[in-house]
Amino acid sequence: MAFWRKSKQTETSPETETREGKKKVGLIRRLWRKFRNIDWKNPVNRWKLGFVLLFGLIAMSGTAYGAIAFTSSPSFCKSCHEMAPEYQTFKASAHSEIKCTQCHIEPGAKNMVLHKIESMKEVYYHIVGPPDPIVQTVPVMKVNCGQCHSDNRLVTATGDLKVNHKKHIKEDIPCITCHAGVAHAKVVDRGINGSETYDHWTEQNIKKLMKKEYTNPNMGTCIDCHDKVNKGQKPWKDIAYSLPVSTHGAEKGKGDGAETATAEPHEADVTGVQGSHETTKKTQEIILQAIGKQKDGAKISMDCFTCHKEVAIPKSHEKVKWNESHGGTAFKELNECINCHQDSKWIRDIAKQDILELIKDDGVKEKYVPDITVVKDKSRDSAFCSACHGNRPPGHLDSDKWLTAHASKAETKDAKARCYVCHDKEKPAEGTKSTAPTDVYCKYCHRTGFKSEKGV
Structure with missing residues (x-):
């Protein structure tokens, strides 16, 4: 190229050469010429170059740090409409004073950078449409929780529960196996974080949508896990046990001849004894262990007092042959009975909910009027009641x-x-x-x- 240009210049007239020389040279080429003409043997020039490079490095680092800090803030997360359920539950949770990244990214600069690179797909989903509903697929690691919480803890803040955290951690049980709802109230399991719910996730509605029964550990989780341990299993070894069930791809391949994927069935749909699923039988077996009627081969006691310090059995239950004579009490005080014997306390999964019904709920419980028809229906539908009523x-x-x-x-x-x-x-x-x-x-x-x- 240089030889060609040189030969061309020799053939051109002085007038043409003058006209070409008047053409403006590009900025980058001018800067490059100046850079080449600098005397680098001069120590002053070398110091100037070092200062410029240092300034550029600081500027680039500051920009990168600022970008990472900004994209790690909860306010950035809430900028996406589809994150309304996650953001509002987070703001109302006990973790509202920390950043999302403190839980969702494993500590370390390398992990932070890798996460930001991987998160580029979230930008893509935001543009083309995110999965519906959004389901957590990457677990919160135990090391993240350890940044704030101690392993050596026995009695919970309420003073009632006895939970040996150290033993659970020694068994390598993830914190989220028990504390899955601490920040987001199990919105995925409850089925209230789909695209049709986004507009309902407001500060005005949050108290009705996020209650302690969904943020606190569910007794059914403890019971289900202990039951599996008694059968020689370690369910937490499969991280899917601690994560919400994902229904994504349930319709995949429909109509194109491909194999249709099926979502995992939801186990919380408990009905009466006759014609019900394995869930009811399983729940009844667990209940019988908890009330002390089945103890054979138990590695971990399922008795209530194994985990509770302050649970008291009502005096009426001490009556001889209480199990054969409690019908009258159930008729008069069914609402009191259900407080302890409701199925949701004994099973791990949560039934799907309607967000509009939750918002309409004024929090006032309907007063129970003794009604044998209601008692009949409850005794049939409740796995606890039907565990005995089926005999x-x-x-x-x-x-x-x-x-x-x-x-x-x-x-x-x-x-x-x-x-x-x-x-x-x-x-x-x-x-x-x-x-x-x-x-x-x-x-x-x-x-x-x-x-x-x-x-x-």
């Missing part, structure tokens, strides 16, 4: 004797109502599934009805 009561004698002897036990309307707790009065309609723990219904024998009901 034949001792007072029923043998079937052949009970058949002719039970009339006196069902003479009045109230007495019959107690029978209906376990028995359907009429044959269930075709195509419907009864929640009764037995398939014996009254009109199987009493086909014309009852004398006391005729003419009513």
